[in-house]
Amino acid sequence: MSGKISRNTPLIFKIAKEKFTAIEVGIFSPGEVAVESLSAGEIGYIVTGIKQPGIASVGDTVASMNDTLAPLPGYMLPRPVVWASIYPESQDDFTTLKQALGKLKLSDSSYTYEEESSGSLGRGFRCGFLGMLHLEIISERLHREFNLELVVTMPTITYEVTYKQGAKAGKREIIYSPAHFPDEGLLSEIKEPWVNITMITPIAYVNNIMPLLYEHEAELGDSENFGKDRTRLFLKMPLRELMRNFFDKLKSLSSGFASISYEIEGMRKADVVRLDILVADEVLPAFSRVVSRRIVEQEAESAVEKLHNILPRQMFVMNIQGKALGRIISSRKVSAFSKDVTQHMYGGDITRKMKLREKQKKGKKKMKERGKGKVNIPQDVFLKMMRS
Template sequence: MTDLSLIRNFSIIAHIDHGKSTLADRLIQITGGLSERELKEQVLDNMDIERERGITIKAQTVRLDYTAKDGKTYELNLMDTPGHVDFAYEVSRSLAACEGALLVVDAAQGVEAQTLANVYQSIEHDHEIVPVINKIDLPAADPDKVKLEIEEVIGLDASEAVLTSAKSGIGIEDVLEAIVTKIPPPSGSRDKPLKAMLVDSWYDPYLGVVILVRVLDGALKKGDQIRFMQGGTQHLVDRVGCMRPKIEQLSEIGPGEIGFITAQIKEVEQARVGDTITTVKNGATEALPGYREPQPVVFCGLFPVDAADFEKLRESIGKLRLNDASFSYEMETSAALGFGFRCGFLGLLHLEIIQERLTREYDLDLITTAPSVVYRIQLGHTKTEDAQEILLHNPADYPDPSRIESIEEPWIKATIYTPDEYLGSILKLCQDRRGIQTDLTYVGGRAQVSYELPLNEVVFDFYDRLKSISRGYASFDYEQIGLREGDLVKMSILVNGDPVDALSMIVHRSVAEDRGRHMCERLKELIPRHLFKIPIQAAIGGKVIARETISALRKDVTAKCYGGDITRKKKLLEKQKKGKAKMREYGNVSIPQEAFIAALRMGEE
């Protein structure tokens, strides 16, 4: 058992690409966690997508032993957290398991939006925060300016900030010393009933579900009968250990320590992040605060391009769900796209990652319908039905408009950091997306803008537009601020008079016409011509708001006539006209899959 005064639990907070994973690599290397041969870049990012994009998706933990200048050997537990807003709840649980944090800021880029969001969470947990200014060997580095920014924007004293370059290994010893001297040791008692927080869980094909825990009081040993206080299930612990970053088995995890357990659990669903673990006998009576169920925010349909792949898709989603309990799915059918699934995600990045993992790891070709958010609809009472409140995930399930009394949509508070020269275009973008400006301040040469925006407008293509108009320099972070009533309508797309359910969407009345016209123009380019005219319409209820017509392919029926009377030609043309009218009535328009994919990617231009 390690003495509590020699334990340090800390996490690393940083914006994407500020060198968080590289710093973690160096700390592991210097403390001898891995040999030179085993070391590779981004040790803690073990998914291909994480490595390619340079982002952390799953929180990782590693235990390091460090002999400080005072001669004592300390046990350091490092939690590498995701930086992206979609995983904010995971971050909050990881931070709750620590006593301090390293705030890593790029010496060339300064403080950015995600850094702020996570720092404020860390301050709420009463953490001791150690500022670390990274990449000081870059030609554009300006550590003094960044120190000033940290003090101005965050309000932290940065006079003793540690200057490092994780890539070239400068200042790593100073970081370790700062962890030991500035971050406080954990508190906890061995004699109290067991109370441990479930920080994370993932599925291992050999061990089943592996659970990452932070023990607050008591001790966790092999053979303990444990109970999940929020989940209500009981399990027998069959393995206790820690990551160094390779798995190492231990006899127990004591108070203040972070480690993992396995307990023959088959589904990640049962091991919910934030749950409290205690023993069945003489266990704790109160659960730890802060637990909540993961709530999907963005919904979209996933359909296989080849209908024969449906079973494969079902199996693949089931396997992914083993590893990520925060997305939900249910079966849905579409007249245009066949069988598929309606899936709920924590945010747009989460959606993109799940989609990419299905494509790569399970070799599937997918069609994704336009992402939508959850709307709360108040229905009035009729002669046969009472008034009720429903949650709408899928535009295809939109109720009868005559019964709708009000529709509420989710809103977010967005914080955008941008160099001054792109400010005008960004303000216009937010304005076009029905944004309400709440704040505009300057930090150094950069503007910090706060906007309240409807989430519906953000999921469409906001992030891509923001990055393209700021040439990638703007950073963006958001938090949800609840539901507000809006003038929202369902826009249907009709091809040859038939509604295409996969292309219907819920939009604000003020932008409906614009979106409808854009969609009709796009489909006109994508749908091949037939032997009859094809009208493409965007409609709200029975009112058509935009229309395009694909002209018919013309067959020259008079080609076989030579000489003779004009009446023969007229007779043939009349016959053709009747045939075309009949064909329009009964003809089917085949919309190729590529047209669907391109139309649904409309926002990515």
């Protein structure tokens, strides 16, 4: 706002509280051209020499070391609202992925990432984004600029829960992962983020879109017609529902003509539950999700059916189950590999065949008890489920 910055001037980022010395100052003409100094009102650049990503961020105030004024108002730290885990398809690319995320952080400080480990997908990163579009942009940049093949888990949002009993009674907690979402009986209140949506569509498709809005729990506000045959709809919707393939369905129903923009409104009470997928009585955290109570049975049936179709058979019979609300609400059985142990026998007493079959049955039962029915899920099964 005032003053002058020259080369070798001691400076400070007011928000980040990081001190540095200007190595070079310059202007764009249109390329970078070094100059002796930059004065108030001029547009240019400062070479800081800071090597840590995330220190220099858009909106921070640069001031001299002796400046005692408060930073310029209006700056807000970006707060992630959508979370997803990113894993390399091959664990050999983990180091490359880590370096790529660090480089992208230099040009886009609004996303966050931290290392995490999954027993099924290996090492990866838990990333926070400003929205679904932001997630798509970062994923696409990692693929195009760094030639990385990635596994991106189903996007999730944060929930604010209040406990009603147990050691945490009365406490509030932010839940980032469906696998850590508490059981229903422990909670007195759940809150989730809602969004304000502005939708523009040709009038001819409005009747097609209305059932979709009901399906995704949208609240329809005002509407206005403009132009020749277009209308603008103002909606409010849970962010959770916006991520449930809403945009793809909207494009399909409107032949690609409808478009939306959205912004976070705030937190509201939510009626949601955690849906767990069990294989051979063992919960698989990678497949857990938080869904609306009214569609939990539909989601459980869909997930169990999909997993049933792609999961390889084992040497023993195993159950694939969807569990929510404290009970099993969907179940499919995967038959075991079978071998005709009597194929070498021709004729003779039927009791000989019955004894062999009974022996085979006992052997499979003993094997299941010994291994406690655990199933090793191949990685390609996880990939197919994540990309559904």
